[in-house]
Amino acid sequence: MGKVAFLFPGQGSQAVGMGNALREDNESSQQFFERADKRLGYELSKIIEEGPEETLRRTEHTQPALVTMSIAVLELLREEGIKPDYVAGHSLGEYSALVAAGALSFEDAVYAVRNRGLFMEEAVPFGEGAMAAVLGLDRTELQAICEEVSKSGYVVELANINCPGQIVISGTAEGVEIAGGQAKEKGAKRVLPLQVSGPFHSSLMKPASRKLKNVLEEIELVNANVPVIANVTATSVTEADQLENYLIEQVYSPVLWEDSISYLLSEGVDTFIEIGSGTVLAGLVKKINRRSTVYSIQDRASLNKMLDKMKEEEN
Structure with missing residues (x-):
């Protein structure tokens, strides 16, 4: 096996009930749902578990819900000792990637994206x-x-x-x-x-980026211990200051996902593991390079399947 990249999904990958199986059979994954509730001061876990869908789809809930789901799933891979050479996330997934890279605490990530969702919602009146x-x-x-x-x-x-x-x-x-x-x-x-609910990743989001800057200044970003592929540049970054600037720019800049995957391929990555809800990113990687090995992990069952496949390939 060559190098491994962990990929984290963004908005659109959420589903009511995501993580239910995970929470039932893994206590250390369950704690992330509880920690998110505590940091945000409301029962996000209940919205994830029971919906209704239109409540989960509200961007200020969707964003922390997807980060929580991704980091809860990441815990399974950590327990198996599976480590990435690079991490990347699609739009809000970049926050999950920063948690995976040790640059941002889980609590600060859910707090930041909850606010990011609210700011993005407020930036442009609904329907415009x-x-x-x-x-x-x-x-x-x-x-x-x-x-x-x-x-x-x-x-x-x-x-x-x-x-x-x-x-x-x-x-x-x-x-x-x-x-x-x-x-x-x-x-x-x-x-x-x-x-x-809005024109995300366009210059109309600049008011949201200014508010987000204030939130990011309240929390601590440190240097990443694994290179993070920034959406804004499609290149690898580890410096805390740069990571923060890119998060601010990312709100009103295009997500260069195709370029990010191409960059990872040029760096020798041949295995991509999508971590969290859905299989959107796995599908995109396959469209960019059919020969890549791609996995989507949402629970213990999908992880076991991947581990079996990896063993087979070793033999």
Whole structure:
């Protein structure tokens, strides 16, 4: 086996009941749900366990819920002595990656992302911003469309560059609609509006980033003991000051996910382990490089499956 990267999912991977099996059979994983409740001062664990879905989908709950789930699952890998050479997280998943890299405490991470969710929600009045996934169009073509539309007064920008042929755009509702229409004219296979409460990862989020800066100054970030691949640059970082700056920039900058995975591949990573809810990131890695070995771990059963496979390969 070559090098290993741990990947942590972002918004959209949440599900009511995620982690229920995990909490039942692992006490050390259960404690993270309790610690999150204590740090936030409300029963996040109950929202994760029972929903309702629309409550969990509110970004100020979704964000700490996904960090809690990821770190609870990470505990299983730690107990097995599985360590990463690199860590990366998609958007809010970067906070889980920082916890995994020892740069941020778990409590501070859930506190920071709860606030991040609230700030992102408040930045643009509901209904004024939008996001859409554009499938089957080249990045440079889509970038050109967004620049043209933005020049005409409707902000729209590339927000998530996920994998070849899958890019999310973000901006004003009009900007996203116009750019989506133009993308179809230029040959995009589909344009899918996303169910989100705001234009995340666009310049319209700058007010949220300023508020987030104040929160990050309250908490302690230290140098990472494992290189973290920053969404903003798609390069590895370990310095605390840089990590903090990138978290602030990340709110209004595109998530360079495809570039991040390409960077990890160039560094000799051949095994990617998605840690937490869902299998979104595993799917994206496969679209970027089919030959990569990819696992998604959500509970003891999926971990055991991975361990069996690893043993087989050793023999």
